[in-house]
Amino acid sequence: MPTLDWMTRGEDVRAAAAVPYRLLEAMPDLDGGDGDAANMLIQGDNLDALKALLPYYKGAVKCIYIDPPYNTRSAFEHYDDNLEHSQWLAMIYPRLVLLRDLLAEDGSIWVSIDDNEGHYLKVVMDEVFGRRNFLAEIIWQKRTSRENRAAIGLAHDAILAYGKMPAVEWKAVRNKLPPNLNGFSNPDADPRGPWRSIPFSAQGYRPNQMYVIDGPNGERHEPPRGRCWGATEEVFRRYEAENRVYFPRDGAGRPRIKQFAGEEAGLVPMSLWLAEDVGTNEESKREILRLFEDETPFGTPKPERLMQRILHIASNPGDLVLDSFLGSGTTAAVAHKMGRQWIGIEMGDHAVSHCKPRLDKVIAGEQGGVSEAVGWNGGGGYRFYRLGAPVFEADGHIADDIRFSTLAAHIWFSETGTPFTAAADSPVLGTHDGMTYALLYNGILGDRSVSGGNVLTTALLDRLRAESGWDGPMTVYGEWCKLGAARLAEADVTFKQTPYDVRAR
Template identity: 50%
Template structure:
């Protein structure tokens, strides 16, 4: 597979490993954050740092990622610096995509909006990060219905939405809800008692050489003559299936029997499972930029966001990729549209935004959503308010430049880091005891912040004979053990006899 190369690519690839882990500092709780609402987060801060902070807790848990990164169009926006040099833009995107991939569930997907300036480069870049075989499609969104007369060459009507699966073998896309216009395509030309139907082509794009079993003669019901398909476009169904179609009266030769080739009846009653999504997303279906700006003007009359996406566009993405209760992430939250739509649709969400508009736009917008604002998709979703979210900022790094652990790091936080590093799994369970869990037959323990109480020295942070005895009595495990602590006073032979691999804090606490 070909790879994209650019200046400083090596540094961009190393950046993922070198990004320091930061703690998240809760600044505000708004509404009800009990139950599933506890995962609803708005984070203000650099999205690269925020994504790294989320990895130990949310790796493999996010069902859908939607991002609308700066397009690198060499134009200036009020809320973003969108004039990055091309290689800088690629270096900015690469480590973020790597971290986003790690956050996705195995059956999850990522949807990225981009225009022609970088779309082809982004496609190759995402092929490298997500795997070319996991490319799902590129949807085209009609972002405007009117021409720009000041355009130098072409007036751009569309943006692209690149869609990748974490694993295409596991990814399933939802059908769209049926519409009145789609149902109107079904007629009942012959008064069939089974109801309205539409004609389906009876041929397929295969040749007789490729599929000789699909090249055969059928009898015309009006003329009695043999009807053959072209050798370059044979029947879509084998003889047995064709015989079933005859028995069930599923073939249509025209009202007067004058069709030279048959059509297959597809009944509306069999099509209630929804519509197959298409790659052309018209403004009449998912709205356009002008609608999005109007939505923002209604929310923030004095300071509308310059480059929003319409709520119906995000609803389409979430309809296709998620179910109620799934976790959605947007690391370029902008004006907060993804979080607002996810909230109204009953999805959990994490939104990350670096700029001041995290406070001036995203935060008040989500407060209005909880209060029941009726803009965007609210009416169609019967939205009346409710729920809640947490507003967080990035605190100091969890580890300083010498590897020392910040005093602000609590046991549960370090436990999540250790558990994720050792197992690759998110630390989303409750960590309140030395035994973090058992994975593939190995038990993982953490001695930190006096988790064993009064057992000395250092409140149980040092592996001593007494601490070992306490572990074996309270949290026994017959298989291999990995124990993290400040120090071990047990000899190598005793550790080996107990099946213990000891790792010292902070030196062996490596971060993914």
């Protein structure tokens, strides 16, 4: 597969692995609503924040939406958007790698972009997510007014969508759009209500669907050239008995079938999203102005209707949604209203000055945007976090003030590649693929002495076995081990010494 090359590509491709793990420090004074732990508003650099989330959320995010800086060579108030191509690619590549690792197997990522970097981004995303996993390039009509100063007025942005699985498989898990009720009427006062007619023909040749239909005016109808009727004659006669057959042009046209409102299962999403259906930049600016009367915090916020469509297609209530370029907070606001769990990351001061107030208003039941359409009346909450110190010192050793739960999550993730979901209240972390993992770290055994709490002894091994209920292979992390190599081999235990055997990356 072709790859894109740029000045610093080698180090940028490896950059995600080199990002240090950092703590996420809770800021309870900035929590909103009921402080629901499932929803997280994180202030800090999104590259560090994404790496910090990996031990807990790898493979757990159903839908990712990001709206990164477009590299338009114009300065936004809150972003340095004036980057050369290589700098822009250096910025986006490692973030896409970490986002891929956070994405669920049936998840998808949607990236807004314009034509300054859109074609480069497509090649990079083909590489990171796999070309077979490309879902679509969505064309969003972002403006309807004419741009007279431009050589050719730009009326759209693109949204590149990729799955964690190939498109042919992902279509089985995506949601269709609600039926379009345009065109429904009831000219014959059918007691079943409004209806519209749909064609009664199918592509191809099927012998049992090739028959003559007599119209009400005596005209005889055969299937259109190269097609057959949409069902067997037996089924057609049943449609007749149910008063579902309609002949247009006073009986002269070919038969069609009545489809009543509510019978259509849904519409397959198309790649062209018109302003009348999902809104424009101007609509999103009006939404922001209603929330913050005297200012527009971003030049190109996205309308809530646009986000509603993405989340409807790509997620279900209760699923986890992530936006690592949260901006004005639209993704988190709409996800909250639609009953999704969410994580939003913003690095600037406006994480507090704009994102938090907007989400607080959502929790209070604000009725802007899609609130009425989704029946939103308020509720829920979120927890606020800031990026803290690195888990490891510059020499790779564990930082002195790291808590058991933090180190446990890191060790579990580095050993299993899966997120740590246990309570972190026991030295036994869990069992994965036939291996039980345990961590002896200050305080977890209720013994404040370093030697007493972190040293593997025969008695402590028996305790770990009893607590885990596992007599198979076991990996134990601790400061020291009093069991010899032969005893460890006999007990089927691998001992790893902290801090030296704890991988910093």
